[in-house]
Amino acid sequence: MPKHSKEKGPAVSGLKKCPTGIQGLDEITQGGLPMGRPTLVCGSAGCGKTLLAMEFLVRGAVQFNEPGVFIAFEENAEELSKNVASLGFDLDDLARKKKIVVDYVYVERSEIEETGEYDLEGLFIRLDHAIKSVGAKRVVLDTIESLFSGLSNQNILRAELRRLFRWLKEKGVTAIITGEKGEGTLTRHGLEEYVADCVIMLDHRVTEQISTRRLRVVKYRGSLHGTNEYPFIIDETGFSVLPITSVGLNHKATDERVPTGIPRLDAMLDGKGYYRGSSILVTGTAGTGKTSLALHLVNESCRRGERCLYLASEESAAQIIRNGKSIGIDLSPWVKKGLLHFHVARPTYSGLEMQLVTANKLIREFRPAIAVVDPITGLTNIGTDLEIKAMLLRLIDMLKNSYITTLCTSLTHGVHSLEQTEVAVTSLMDTWLLVRDLEYNGERTRGLYVLKSRGMAHSNQIREFLITDNGIDLTDVYVGQGMVLTGAARKVREMKEEAEASARREETERVKRELERKRLIMEAKINEIRSQYESAEEELLACLKELELKEKGLASDRGVIADMRKADASKDKKETGKKPDRRENR
Amino acid sequence: MRVTEKTTGKTLAKPNAKTSEVWDLKLYVAGQSPRSLTAFANLKKLCEEHLKGKYRIEVVDLLKNPQLAKGDQILAVPTLVRKLPVPIRKIIGDLSNTERVLVGLDLRPGG
Structure with missing residues (x-):
C-alpha cells in the first residue's frame, strides 16, 4: 500500500522534487521540497513556520492538484482558517471541496495520566484516516513538538517520532514538520535527528528596531540548494522569498537606447540617450535637480507607452506629481492610464531585505520598462554600508536581469567628495x-557632467543645468580665459565679452576707415600730381614739337643755302634737283 | 484477544440503578496487540475491585473505526477515557500501574 516513489525516483533521475508554489522557495531549492520525504521547518516563535507550511498545502491543493492534510497541534481548525484568511486562503472552502483536511490534535498534560506502556498508534491512525479521506499527497505536522509538553515519557515519544517519520516516508507523502528553535540546536527537542532529508530554517531578526525575516536551507540531502540566508516577506498574497544571490551576471546587453527626455542630454550621451536595461546613477547635493532628471525620463518613457515604476522614499506620489507640474511635466495622466506606478514607503518602514523583496514583487507584478529609485541614499538610515551595498547590488542585478532601465538618485552630502556616493x-x-x-560670486548654479557612460562616446563637458517652467534645459557654460562660469556670472561675463567684442569691432572699423581715408588722400595726391604732370607734359610736348619743327626747318634752310652755294655739286644732284620744289612749296 | 473482540462497543457490566454515579469508560485500542489486551485485562480487574456494578466499558478499535479517534482526541493507545462522571479524564498506557490509574480516575485522592 505505501508508495515507494522515493525509492524508485532517485535511482534514475536524481531526487524528485515537490514544488511548493511559494515564490522564490522553489528557485532556492531547485524545484521544491524532496518528494515523498519529510522536511523540517524550524525557527523561533512568530517567524512564519505555520504560514509556510499552510501555503505549501494550499498551493499544493490549488495549483498542483495535490490534496493535503494539516495536523495542527497548536491551533484549532477555526483559528487556523481565520489566521490564514488574511493571506487570501479560504481554508473552509478547500475543506468543503475535500482538498484539505485540518485535524486539530489537542494534547493537555494535566488531563492525561500516564500508566505504563503505550504508543502513538492513535495519531498514526488519525493521520492515516485523514490522508485516505482526501487522497493526500502533502502532510503538515504543526508543531509536533507540542507532544513533548503533553507527554512525559520521552523514550516512547522519541521512538514513536522516529517511527512516524519512517511511516510518512513509506506513505510517500511530502511532509513538512515544523519545530521551535532551541538553544544552540535547530529545534528544541532535536527533531533534526529524525528528519534528516531537508531542513529549512526561518529567522526573524530585529536590528536597530527593524525586523527582517530570513530563510535558509540548512540541509538538503541529495540536492543542490542555495546556502545563503534569503530574506522573505509575508504579505497579503502569502510568502515571498527572494533568491537574490542566485542572480547571476548574465543579463542581456543591447544597443537599444532610451531617450533621457532631455534632448541636450541625449546629445551628451552619444546623441541617443541611455542604453536600455542599463543602470543610471544620478548623484548630487541637495536640490540639484536629481528628481527632475528622473521625472523627465519617466515622462518620456510613459509617452512612448512604456510602464514605469517609481520607488520613492522621501516624497509622496502626490508631491512628486505636483513638483513635476512646476517644471512642466504632468505625470497624472500616466498614473491614470496605469503606465506609472508609485511605490512610496519610508525606508524605516521595513528592513533592507524587505524593501528588496517588495521591489522584486512589484517588478514581477507590474513588469515595468523603467524603474526609478529615488533616492537610494534613503536606505542608509537602516543598515551598515556593507548591507546596503549588498542590497543595492542585488536590486540592480535584479532589475538588470529583468531588462529594466533603472535610474537611481543618490544624495551627496557636502562633507563627502562629490564624486563619491555614500553607498x-x-x-x-x-x-x-x-x-x-x-x-561663484554669491550665486549657486547647477552643472551637469557625464562622469561615465559605459559603452558609448559621451561628452566630457560640463553643461549648465537650468530648471525652467518647461523642464530641464542644458546650456553651454562659459569656457574661456582659464575659467568656467555659469549662471549670472556667465551672463555678465558674456555681456562683458560682448561689449568688449563690439568695442574691438568698432576699433577695427575705425582703423579700416582711417586706412581707407589715407588711401583716398594718397590717391587724391597722386591724381593731383598726375594732372599737374599731365598739364606739364602737354605743354612740354607742344614745346618739343615746336622745337623739332624748328630743327627741321633749319636743316632745310641749310640745304637750300648749300644748294645755292653748290657745295656738293655732283653728289647731290638728285637731291638738289628736288630741293627747289620743296622750297617752292614752302 | 477474544475478550476485546467480543466486548467492542458493548456494555460489559450494568450499573446499579440506585446509584446515580455511573462510570462510563471508553478504552481506545488499535487492533488486538498484547498491549491492548493487557490494558483491557488491567482495567477489568480494577473496575471489578473498585467500581463493581456501576461501570460500563466500551472498547473502541481504532483500526476499525479510525474516525472515532478525533472525537476524544486520541493520540496514544491504549487510552482510557472516563466520560462519566465529568470531568473527562484520560489515562494512557497499558494501565499496569494500578496506583496511577486510581489517581487518574479520581478513585484515590492525591498522587
Missing part, C-alpha cells in the same frame, strides 16, 4: 551623471 555603488552603474552646485 559605494558607482562601480555597479553603467551611466553616472553628476549634478553639482557651482557656487
